[in-house]
Each structure stands twice: as C-alpha cells, then as structure tokens.
Amino acid sequence: MRFRAVFIVASLTMIGVACGGDDAERRQLDVMAASSLATAFEILESEFEAANPDIDVRVTTGSSSNLALQIENGAPSDVFASADESTMTKVADFLVPDYRVFATNQLQIMVAPDNPKNIRSLTDLERDDLIVITAQEGVPVRSYTDEMLARAGVIANFRSFEANVGGIVTKITNGAADAGIVYRTDVIAAGSRASGVDIPGDQNVIARYPIAVLANSTRRDEANAFIAFLDGPGRETLRDFGFGSP
Amino acid sequence: MKTPPSARRIHDRAPWPVVVVATLAIAFFALPFIGLLGRTPWSDLFDVLGESRVRTALWLSIRTSVASAIASLAFGVPLAWVLARGRFPGRSAVRALCTMSMVLPPVVGGVALFFSFGRQGVFGRFLDDWFSFQFTFSVWGVILAQTFVAMPYLVLTVEAAIRQADARFEDAARSLGGSRWYVFRRITVPAIRPALIAGAVLAWARALGEFGATITFAGNFPGTTQTMSIATYLALDTDAREALVLSVVMIATSFAVLFGLRDRWMGAATGMSR
Numbered sequence: 001m002r003f004r005a006v007f008i009v010a011s012l013t014m015i016g017v018a019c020g021g022d023d024a025e026r027r028q029l030d031v032m033a034a035s036s037l038a039t040a041f042e043i044l045e046s047e048f049e050a051a052n053p054d055i056d057v058r059v060t061t062g063s064s065s066n067l068a069l070q071i072e073n074g075a076p077s078d079v080f081a082s083a084d085e086s087t088m089t090k091v092a093d094f095l096v097p098d099y100r101v102f103a104t105n106q107l108q109i110m111v112a113p114d115n116p117k118n119i120r121s122l123t124d125l126e127r128d129d130l131i132v133i134t135a136q137e138g139v140p141v142r143s144y145t146d147e148m149l150a151r152a153g154v155i156a157n158f159r160s161f162e163a164n165v166g167g168i169v170t171k172i173t174n175g176a177a178d179a180g181i182v183y184r185t186d187v188i189a190a191g192s193r194a195s196g197v198d199i200p201g202d203q204n205v206i207a208r209y210p211i212a213v214l215a216n217s218t219r220r221d222e223a224n225a226f227i228a229f230l231d232g233p234g235r236e237t238l239r240d241f242g243f244g245s246p
Numbered sequence: 247m248k249t250p251p252s253a254r255r256i257h258d259r260a261p262w263p264v265v266v267v268a269t270l271a272i273a274f275f276a277l278p279f280i281g282l283l284g285r286t287p288w289s290d291l292f293d294v295l296g297e298s299r300v301r302t303a304l305w306l307s308i309r310t311s312v313a314s315a316i317a318s319l320a321f322g323v324p325l326a327w328v329l330a331r332g333r334f335p336g337r338s339a340v341r342a343l344c345t346m347s348m349v350l351p352p353v354v355g356g357v358a359l360f361f362s363f364g365r366q367g368v369f370g371r372f373l374d375d376w377f378s379f380q381f382t383f384s385v386w387g388v389i390l391a392q393t394f395v396a397m398p399y400l401v402l403t404v405e406a407a408i409r410q411a412d413a414r415f416e417d418a419a420r421s422l423g424g425s426r427w428y429v430f431r432r433i434t435v436p437a438i439r440p441a442l443i444a445g446a447v448l449a450w451a452r453a454l455g456e457f458g459a460t461i462t463f464a465g466n467f468p469g470t471t472q473t474m475s476i477a478t479y480l481a482l483d484t485d486a487r488e489a490l491v492l493s494v495v496m497i498a499t500s501f502a503v504l505f506g507l508r509d510r511w512m513g514a515a516t517g518m519s520r
Contacts, residue, residue: 065483066482068483131383133383136480138483158467159465160465160466161480162465162466163479163480171465174364175364176382176465177382
C-alpha cells in the first residue's frame with residue numbers, strides 16, 4: 001500500500017515536471033541567441049514582455065555554432081539569432097526563409113582595465129610576453145578574428161581556444177589572460193572590468209547578426225512580432241548596448 | 247571471485263515486477279551507447295584517430311590523467327590514513343570537505359580553482375608575483391583540476407580498506423620496535439595494496455573523463471590543455487565524426503576499467519569481501 005502511494009506521488013511529480021507548471025494564458029516564445037547578444041537580449045526580453053504581456057519569452061544563449069547544432073538536432077525553439085551569416089546559412093534548411101540582419105557589431109581587442117600591458121594594435125598580439133586567447137574554430141568571433149589577423153598579416157600567439165566569446169571575456173576580466181579579440185559590445189558590457197583597444201577601420205570587420213524564425217516553430221506570429229520589435233522599439237536598446245544598425 | 251560455500255542459499259527468481267523495472271534500467275544505460283555506436287563512423291575510425299588533433303588530445307589526456315593518479319596516490323593515501331585512523335575532532339567534516347568534489351558539479355570546482363589559483367586569484371596572485379607562474383592555460387592547471395575531482399575516489403576506496411585491515415598486525419609491529427613510519431610503509435600499505443590499485447585506477451579514470459573543471463580553470467589549447475573530453479565536447483560543434491570517435495575511445499576505456507575492477511572495487515568500497 002505504501003509502495004503504491006510512493007509510486008503515485010512519484011508519477012505525479014514526473015508529470016508535474018514535464019508540464020512545467022506554466023500559466024496557461026501566457027504563450028511561450030523560445031529564442032536562441034549568440035553569446036554576444038546575451039545581456040542585450042535580457043533587457044529586450046523584459047521590454048518585449050512589457051509590450052506583449054501575453055507572451056513569455058525564454059532566451060537561451062550559447063556560441064552560435066553550438067546553437068546551430070542544437071537546431072540541426074531538432075531543438076524545440078522559435079527564433080534563432082546568430083552572430084554571423086555563415087552559421088545562419090548552415091542551418092538554412094531548418095529556418096523559415098529568409099533571415100534578416102537586425103544588428104551589426106565591431107570588434108575590439110579586450111584588455112585589462114586601463115591597458116597595463118600597453119596593447120595598441122593587432123601587431124601587439126604577436127608579443128610573447130602576453131597571454132592572448134580566442135574562441136575555438138566555428139565560433140563566429142573566431143572567424144572574424146582569423147579574418148582580421150590574416151588581413152593585417154599578424155600571427156597571434158594564442159594560448160587558449162575558449163568555447164564561446166563569453167569564455168574569452170571571463171578569462172580577461174578576471175586577469176587570467178591579457179588580451180583577446182571580442183565584440184565592442186562585450187567591452188561595453190564589461191564596464192570597469194576591462195578596456196577596449198580599437199582596431200583601425202581598414203583592418204576591422206563588421207559583424208552582422210542575422211535573425212530568423214525556425215521552420216518547426218509553432219509560434220510563428222509571436223516570433224515575427226519579436227523580430228519586428230527588434231527592428232522597431234528594440235533598436236534603441238540595441239544601440240545602448242553598442243550594436244549598430246544594418 | 248568465488249562465493250564462499252557458507253554464503254550459498256536457495257536461488258529464488260526475482261519477482262517479475264522487479265525484473266521488468268530492472269530491465270528498463272539496464273536499457274536506460276545501454277541505449278545511449280548503442281545509439282552512439284550506431285552513429286560511429288567505423289570505417290574512418292583509424293583515419294580520425296590518426297589525425298594529429300585527436301592524437302595530441304589523446305596523448306595529453308594519457309599524460310595528465312596518469313600524473314593526476316600519481317598525485318592522488320601521493321596525497322590521497324596519507325589523507326585516507328588520517329581519516330581512517332586519526333582521532334581528531336571534526337574528522338567527518340574533514341572527510342566531507344575532501345570528498346565534496348566528487349558530488350559537486352565539476353564546473354563549480356573549476357570556478358573555485360579559477361578564483362583561488364588563477365593569476366589574480368586569492369592565492370594564485372602570489373604564484374604570479376613570486377614565480378611568474380600561472381596554472382591557467384598550462385598543463386599544470388589540467389593536472390590540478392583533474393586531481394581535484396579524482397582524488398576523492400582514491401581516498402574513499404583506500405580509507406575503507408585501511409578501516410577493515412587488521413590493526414593487530416600494526417600493533418604487533420609497533421610492539422616489536424618498528425617506528426610509526428616503518429609500520430605504515432611495511433605493514434599498512436602492503437595490506438591494502440588491492441585497494442590502492444583500485445583507488446588509483448578509479449582516480450585515473452575519473453581524471454581521464456574530467457571536463458568541466460578543466461575547461462573552466464585551465465582553458466583549451468591543443469597539446470597543453472585540450473584533453474580528450476574537451477576535444478570531444480568542442481568537436482561536437484565542428485566535426486561530429488571526431489566527437490563520436492573520441493567518445494568510443496573513452497567508452498571503451500571506462501568500460502574496461504570498471505569491468506576489470508568489478509570485484510575489487512565493490513569489495514573495497516562496501517567492506518564486504520576479500
């Protein structure tokens with residue numbers, strides 16, 4: 001008898017966990033966003049929810065390449081915002097055509113506050129007294145970094161390939177590494193914990209952020225509303241975080 | 247291991263609900279591996295294993311996991327002895343502290359190590375100031391992170407063995423004039439040799455599989471800090487074939503270790519046999 005009671009309680013618990021206890025009125029919208037969008041999307045999420053009280057947005061962030069992998073494996077999500085167009089193209093089969101670019105970003109060299117190691121240019125990344133890090137292959141910031149270094153003819157002495165741009169930021173803001181190329185928005189978000197070194201326009205690349213609705217989304221209207229929001233009222237917020245307009 | 251005759255009893259079949267649920271449990275463990283093996287590109291197995299990236303990660307993992315096992319032995323055996331034989335207040339708390347990394351999410355261990363022994367960590371800053379040395383991004387960081395999560399397996403195994411070893415031999419040796427160090431070396435350690443081997447192998451296997459603490463604390467660079475587990479995780483994003491092959495290698499290793507140890511570990515950990 002007791003065993004049966006335990007069994008029933010356990011089953012009910014599992015059903016409860018599976019249902020997640022969400023309130024019925026609010027429709028849920030799942031958004032997958034590149035790591036570099038994390039802080040901006042946190043604010044955009046609450047702004048969008050304030051404007052659309054019946055929609056509950058859930059943002060998942062990670063490296064664009066990892067999110068793309070999840071999409072290829074059928075992640076039940078509605079919107080995907082990537083940090084580069086090539087990742088978007090890779091998962092084109094899983095998207096409602098066409099994606100559109102909703103924001104741009106520049107790249108900067110992130111260094112310790114007030115730049116104690118006096119890092120001035122991409123060429124300094126060759127110095128062997130510095131610990132320079134980047135992201136692993138496939139992560140957009142790495143592709144942008146490789147492109148810029150190749151253009152500048154610089155061979156950086158990387159000491160670590162982090163899983164995403166967040167890993168680079170953490171290691172630099174906590175003093176484990178001296179420099180790494182990240183987005184300008186990351187430097188702004190780090191505030192007093194890091195400084196940014198500009199990369200001259202002829203060496204810099206513009207990062208373009210595409211966004212699209214997933215083909216297997218069951219919330220296309222809400223997804224389109226979210227994307228429209230980014231192009232409208234959300235534009236201001238994106239600008240505050242340092243993103244440019246396409 | 248043979249069952250002693252005294253332990254023989256009527257061999258009844260398990261009730262069918264138990265069998266059904268147990269079968270489900272076995273399937274739960276078996277299916278993921280079957281699925282993985284089904285997707286493994288067997289024809290390119292050796293091609294992928296021959297790729298220099300994979301070989302580098304494999305070789306780094308072998309070196310660092312053996313180093314971690316040795317470090318676990320060197321520090322873990324005295325620790326186990328103190329926990330088993332020492333009499334001091336708060337022993338249970340010390341044991342909990344020293345084995346906590348077993349149950350902690352490894353990433354938490356990595357974060358703790360990062361903020362303690364990182365270049366600007368509470369203690370790590372002195373290493374940097376005095377010796378210009380930092381664990382992060384170095385092979386030493388990998389070994390430190392792996393030892394942090396692996397040593398408890400050795401400590402618990404060895405502690406159990408010391409507890410059940412017959413202390414009268416030690417007493418006899420002491421009464422015949424052996425020094426404490428001599429008795430530890432010549433009586434205690436030989437008596438627990440099977441547990442030492444089992445504990446070291448378990449610690450080694452855990453170190454080999456370490457991922458969370460390592461990438462958080464030590465970073466990721468081929469040949470220095472990119473171990474097999476990290477390479478597997480990261481390869482999933484770029485080259486799933488590589489991730490699958492690396493997984494097969496790790497599964498084969500882990501299975502061989504546990505299968506080879508089956509009785510020894512159970513015996514030492516539960517204190518039942520031997």
